[in-house]
Amino acid sequence: MTSTYIKKRIRATTSFAGIVIALLVWVIAEDARLLPRSEFPSLSSTASAFLAQFQSASFVSALAATLSTWAVGLAVALAISLLIGSFLGSSARAFRSSWLIVEFLKPIPPVALIPLALLLYGTSFWMPTGLIIFGTVWPLLVHVIAGIRGVDPVALDSSRAYRLTRRHTLRYLILPSVLPSLMTGLRIAGSLGLAIAVTAELIGGSTGLGNFVALDESASKYAPMYAVIIFTGLIGIAINSLFKFLSRKIVPWHHERFGASL
Amino acid sequence: MTSTDATPVELTATDLTVTYPSKSGQVNVLDKLTFEVPAGEIVSIVGPSGAGKTSLLRCLSGLMLPSAGRVEIDHLEIKEPPAGLGIVFQDYGRSLFPWMDVRSNVELPLRSMGISRNERMGLVSSSLAEVGLESFEALYPWQLSGGMQQRVAIARALACRPKVLMMDEPFASVDAQTRFDLEDLVLKVHSTHGMTVIVVTHDIDESIYLAQRVVVLGGKPSTVREVIRVGLDFPREQISTRGNPEFGNLRAQLFSALRR
Numbered sequence: 001m002t003s004t005y006i007k008k009r010i011r012a013t014t015s016f017a018g019i020v021i022a023l024l025v026w027v028i029a030e031d032a033r034l035l036p037r038s039e040f041p042s043l044s045s046t047a048s049a050f051l052a053q054f055q056s057a058s059f060v061s062a063l064a065a066t067l068s069t070w071a072v073g074l075a076v077a078l079a080i081s082l083l084i085g086s087f088l089g090s091s092a093r094a095f096r097s098s099w100l101i102v103e104f105l106k107p108i109p110p111v112a113l114i115p116l117a118l119l120l121y122g123t124s125f126w127m128p129t130g131l132i133i134f135g136t137v138w139p140l141l142v143h144v145i146a147g148i149r150g151v152d153p154v155a156l157d158s159s160r161a162y163r164l165t166r167r168h169t170l171r172y173l174i175l176p177s178v179l180p181s182l183m184t185g186l187r188i189a190g191s192l193g194l195a196i197a198v199t200a201e202l203i204g205g206s207t208g209l210g211n212f213v214a215l216d217e218s219a220s221k222y223a224p225m226y227a228v229i230i231f232t233g234l235i236g237i238a239i240n241s242l243f244k245f246l247s248r249k250i251v252p253w254h255h256e257r258f259g260a261s262l
Numbered sequence: 263m264t265s266t267d268a269t270p271v272e273l274t275a276t277d278l279t280v281t282y283p284s285k286s287g288q289v290n291v292l293d294k295l296t297f298e299v300p301a302g303e304i305v306s307i308v309g310p311s312g313a314g315k316t317s318l319l320r321c322l323s324g325l326m327l328p329s330a331g332r333v334e335i336d337h338l339e340i341k342e343p344p345a346g347l348g349i350v351f352q353d354y355g356r357s358l359f360p361w362m363d364v365r366s367n368v369e370l371p372l373r374s375m376g377i378s379r380n381e382r383m384g385l386v387s388s389s390l391a392e393v394g395l396e397s398f399e400a401l402y403p404w405q406l407s408g409g410m411q412q413r414v415a416i417a418r419a420l421a422c423r424p425k426v427l428m429m430d431e432p433f434a435s436v437d438a439q440t441r442f443d444l445e446d447l448v449l450k451v452h453s454t455h456g457m458t459v460i461v462v463t464h465d466i467d468e469s470i471y472l473a474q475r476v477v478v479l480g481g482k483p484s485t486v487r488e489v490i491r492v493g494l495d496f497p498r499e500q501i502s503t504r505g506n507p508e509f510g511n512l513r514a515q516l517f518s519a520l521r522r
């Protein structure tokens with residue numbers, strides 16, 4: 001009990017140590033004039049720019065835009081992969097006849113589709129959102145299919161032998177079997193979706209944090225630019241922790257039984 | 263038998279054959295097995311590892327269709343798991359749902375049967391008490407030892423008040439003492455409820471100790487070598503029953519049937 005608590009504290013401390021070291025390196029490099037002052041602002045000026053952002057209405061609306069494209073894109077991708085995945089996962093024939101298409105589409109980087117997305121949606125909400133859907137549907141789909149195909153055959157036998165109703169089989173066997181894999185997929189898709197959102201805004205120019213970075217860069221406002229980049233990283237950490245937390249809440253048996261550290 | 267118990271059923275296997283596809287065409291595992299399991303009897307099926315015992319039980323329970331031949335329960339052919347079946351799998355641990363506590367695991371089949379909440383409470387509690395797990399109902403299967411998981415699987419079968427109870431090598435992976443306790447549990451459950459019981463095992467002594475009739479499988483592909491009647495009295499008792507000279511004779515008879 002106590003020793004796991006101590007281990008947890010040590011682990012938390014070491015992950016913060018990395019951040020402290022990185023910040024120290026920044027300060028030292030700054031003092032030693034290793035970095036050109038014009039492109040690499042000081043830690044203190046970046047920090048004050050960081051705090052100043054929160055008072056800027058345009059920053060807050062950019063943040064809202066990024067987060068809402070992220071959430072909508074991820075939700076649509078989730079719905080699509082649940083629909084298609086449950087079909088492909090439960091029919092061996094459907095799976096065989098579709099995997100080549102999936103393997104072909106999967107490695108296409110969403111960035112490569114930005115021109116196409118711009119053509120279709122301009123710089124509207126659906127430009128980055130569409131790219132997020134396209135990019136995140138693959139990891140989600142793969143995890144849904146793996147989850148369904150991974151349902152324990154002995155558990156499936158007992159649900160048949162005990163004549164569980166269709167509803168009970170879905171609710172008490174299929175769904176709980178798929179959830180651990182689905183949560184892993186969501187965590188991967190969550191970080192990926194954020195990266196796609198920011199890239200689409202940066203290159204494609206739709207409203208959001210990425211666009212903020214692009215505008216600051218072209219105006220040579222480097223301190224606020226770095227502040228936004230750092231902030232984006234922090235959102236990434238937050239998203240990751242959120243899904244980790246949800247996973248522990250939603251599939252506790254998975255963590256308990258396998259000591260899985262997602 | 264108590265008033266809630268269902269009437270036991272008779273099972274028959276006729277020319278039951280199982281072949282599986284393999285790299286070199288087909289592999290024949292079971293070849294034309296014919297035997298019967300009279301209503302209310304305990305019958306054990308004994309055979310060496312890989313003889314196709316699990317495949318046979320999957321056919322008898324309707325989980326799998328035989329490649330040829332048929333299985334009948336009270337003269338009706340079985341094509342899918344019938345109502346009134348209680349089953350304990352060889353991989354009992356994997357047959358329980360890890361996301362549900364012991365009580366919910368035992369209760370779920372009853373919910374699918376449409377049994378009222380009140381009646382379910384009673385059935386689940388009495389079955390857990392029968393296997394001695396009443397104080398563990400709030401734990402999860404993975405928090406229990408192998409022998410305890412086994413008893414949860416037995417309680418789940420009992421709660422359904424089965425007409426036929428099938429068990430696949432139920433005690434293969436527990437220690438000797440637990441094994442004796444579980445064997446006596448099966449005998450007690452049978453004398454209380456009077457259902458038909460089919461126990462698959464590779465242990466000769468166990469097949470005699472538990473059963474009124476032993477079906478011996480052997481050969482490649484497996485056929486029914488012999489069906490041996492066990493005349494030992496009930497109630498049975500680990501030391502005196504196993505010490506009975508008749509027990510020794512049956513063991514010798516079974517041993518030679520398996521060796522043949």
Ligand SMILES: Nc1ncnc2c1ncn2[C@@H]1O[C@H](COP(=O)(O)OP(=O)(O)OP(=O)(O)O)[C@@H](O)[C@H]1O
Pocket residue numbers: 282283291309310311312313314315316317318352431464
């Ligand atoms: N689904 C399957 N597909 C192909 N071959 C199978 C399948 N299931 C079983 N077999 C083969 O059939 C044979 C009998 O298997 P089965 O599990 O029925 O034997 P068993 O008597 O229960 O063995 P054990 O005592 O080890 O549990 C084995 O050789 C096995 O490899």
Ligand SMILES: [Mg+2]
Pocket residue numbers: 315316317352430431
């Ligand atoms: Mg087996």
